[in-house]
Amino acid sequence: MELALNQPAPLWKRLSWFDWLFAVIIATGSLFALSRFGDFMDIYEKAILLAAIPAMALFGWFWKPFRVLFLVSAGVALFAISQYQGSLARMEEAFFLKYLISSQAAIMWMCALFGLATLSYWAGLLARSGFLLKTGSTLTWSAVAMGLIGLMVRWYESYLIGADIGHIPVSNLYEVFVLFCLITAMMYLYYEARYQTRQMGAFVLLVISAAVGFILWYSLDRGAQEIQPLVPALKSWWMKLHVPANFIGYGGFSIAAMLGTGYLLAQRGILASRLPKLEVIDDMMYKSIAIGFAFFTISTILGAMWAAEAWGGYWSWDPKETWALIVWLNYAAWLHIRLVKGLRGPMLAWWAVAGLFITTFAFIGVNMFLSGLHSYGTL
Template identity: 65%
Template structure:
């Protein structure tokens, strides 16, 4: 018997064969951007920063190929960051003299815009949920994206501003509470926006934006009361290339754990009949919660290992039971147990949701409470 054409198995095309011309143009643009950055700013980078920059091209290419919004986000950030650098013209005081810097593209102005946009996004998301309005959710989503753009613009501008203060002062802006609260807000928002598109629902925005708005509220209080927005030289313990990879990995963990906790709050409300006809199905909420914790656990594990290697270099030992290290271990054990119960025992439902929600308290204390109430080798990050 002869096989018809439809019966002959044809293997699916490989990944690279599935890429379109626009995909390749996007990848080429990233490579060109990396080469431009190396030629323009390479003199201010060490070998590790150059390696990170080079690796960023395939990383963001892969992200952009799998999640299209990353493309225009990177393009927009490149335009805004280069505009900010051009307006400064190598003079830090230009931030007080030029209109666009003073009210938009300096680091402090951009972070204030980010904060305002996150607050507005929260209001519109909640308005959309309470009034059953698709318009409110759509506006909230766009405002959230705008906040992400301004936040990353502020971070990139701050990085450049630190070098304008002095080449010995310049550093990636992830070294103190002010900077990592901005980072936390942006990471949490980006992961939420990905899940929003992936699951085609905006009904989780009101919950996730609450934790982001809380972080932004603390950031503003901290800025006003402690003048935390001022750029300071790095303390000796932070003058290490480990910081550039340990801190982002750590805050991907914190951000996704927080996202999972807010989704679990939505799960519990729906289980009790609150917003039951407005929130996604319980299976969807459960899936988002699980995936967020799984991603966060992977990155938090990497961050913990990197932190131990950094500690060995900075303090001569991989582990010293410093309060920050101890609470990081508690966070890791908490989510390791959650995932074990999920994968081995089929943990689902309200127990899993309550566990994820309570996990936010553990995570918050490890992130912020240790800095407020305990002292140790990580005291350079205290309030």
Template identity: 55%
Template sequence: MTLTQPSLIIYRGKVAVLRCWAYLGLIGGMAALALFGGGYREDAFLFQALGWSGAAWGGAGLLAGIGTGALLARGGDAAAGICWERKLVPWLDGALLMILLMGLWSLLEPPAGEISYEDQSNLVSGRIIMAMNVLFLFAAVCYIAQLFAPTSFIGRMGSFAAWCAVYAGGSALLLRWYESYQLLGGDIGHAPVSNLYEVFILLCCITGTIYLAFERRYRTTGLGAFVMLLIACAVFFTVWLGSIGQADIKPLVPALQSYWMKIHVPLNFIGYGSFAVACAAGMAWLLRAKLEAKGRKELLALFPTLDQLDLLAYRAIAIGFPAFTLATILGAAWAAEAWGGYWSWDPKETWALIVWLVYGAWLHVRVSHGWSGRVLAWWSVIAFLVTLFCFIGVNMYLSGLHSYGRLT
């Protein structure tokens, strides 16, 4: 399996080290502002960060980061570009671009007087989310077409559309966060991870990001057709949710009014997105094995090999399982704070435990017993169906402490 890394000079050697530590210093400065700059208030922090206090704290952190990077860049490993900073910088660049796009979209917002809680149809985030939907669907068409007409141009179009969709969706969620505070009043402002509509957008972006990172690293464009097919299903479900009124920004129920929501939910969906990629790898494995058995080699030009698909599924689950585990642990801490107990065998908690056991067993037999091939491919697919019931089925059909996730 071929490994590729960004080759631009900004991602190599001392330049990568300096840029990475500059980012980390700036993040540290903003964290210090939140902790020591007069107290953190979510509805005011944006203006603090963009004001003089943000310039002071952020600038101090930036200088400290650059100084640290300059010291570390003197080492031989940094000069050769063999360092963890080189791997982290592209992700930090992407996060910065997403924030800048959110700032750009915010300039297109209508005046606050033209926006009301009852009619949110003119919010710009909704239009950006629709653009994300179109881009993901176009990417899915390109990736599927590439299987039958394997040309690099179609593959590049699919990858470009998918990256654009990820940035559109991520910046739209950030804009939705801004809209909830600055345009609809601080009393209902919250991070956009509180209902099925918002978290489905998050799931699309995370799944797309994980796959595209795999594609860039391992050159596995053939897997894109399966991943984008799953994302397309999520897109259609998101459109349906919007059509029944679930796209509106609404106040949080008391149990969700916690800082834990901003940590627990994204970690959970890193797990779900990784499991979706593993499911796609399992589907591709099963289809390739069937085509090989029938001698249909003309359709296999862009498919990764069976061994590569098996390894991709393993690496996706190896990313998702720790994230899902941490999300479950933090969810228990949140439950203790909100409901007075770490575990109550609520349907959501019970099914989360089932998902954890299913993927934990998958990793166990893969790592400890060397299992691979058809059994684990089917396991990846069935495990994701279990995950979908934990995510959607429990929220929509079962009652319990997590009933706020149901359609209302």
């Protein structure tokens, strides 16, 4: 009887009116998009859009803060889209577009906010200031919102250039680095709330700030913010599934590496009194790798299926594919050692840190130093 009383109520009984309102808004928006743009979609893209309705609703029910983040970002993005009035030239004429919520302006604000968040987290960690740590969290949430707005508006801008050019903004290094920042920050914010460990933001935001540095260099030096037509191989609905899943993997692995860095410092008595207990950091590191590995596995399978459609074979030992396999084997071994052998402690922390270098080479090093079927991603 006592066990029965302690059982949680079914999910549908635990939902608030705001949960249901969020689901209705998601469904209404998706169905409107289907009615408005369905003629430009194939059957697979329509299926993805319809499947996104329950997926987004469930995600919002599972992680409550996501509801507000999504609704605010979508609302501001829709306002930005209305300001264009069908002309890309309005980007330089309308005040809000020019300085705040065009795609490039919003992404630059995202970069600035992530930089300020990094400084706030470190200041809060070193000064033991709860206020500064909370400020870091607020700035990180704000940066994520601006990044989401930037990507959504960029998607619309690509169609203003031309219906044949329009595409989801996950097609080149500039766009996926923005996506990496957003996914990594959102994953961290979830763990931050779950474990009540704002102190670890000082470490995780370092890797996001490194990505921000790349975005700024890539924009200012290479003009990468300019929207370009897709190469033929990328004109596929597979991209909408493969790329986001891949970067959830990269985000999880990056968080684990920075948590591993914090673990190693605390284990040596550096900042130990300011950081969470080693057991807490270890558990966060494990769960980050587990989630990242699950999505990276899904991404690899989707990538093989996409390759079969685009190039006629599931696997060709292209450098990008080979390094993806190396990344997968690295984290498969890490999880095996932890789960089967029960190993904990500094060795796995060092391994997680080393894994970031392997992942980084697979992410960007291949594009810089090797060539192959994925050469459309070169610098």
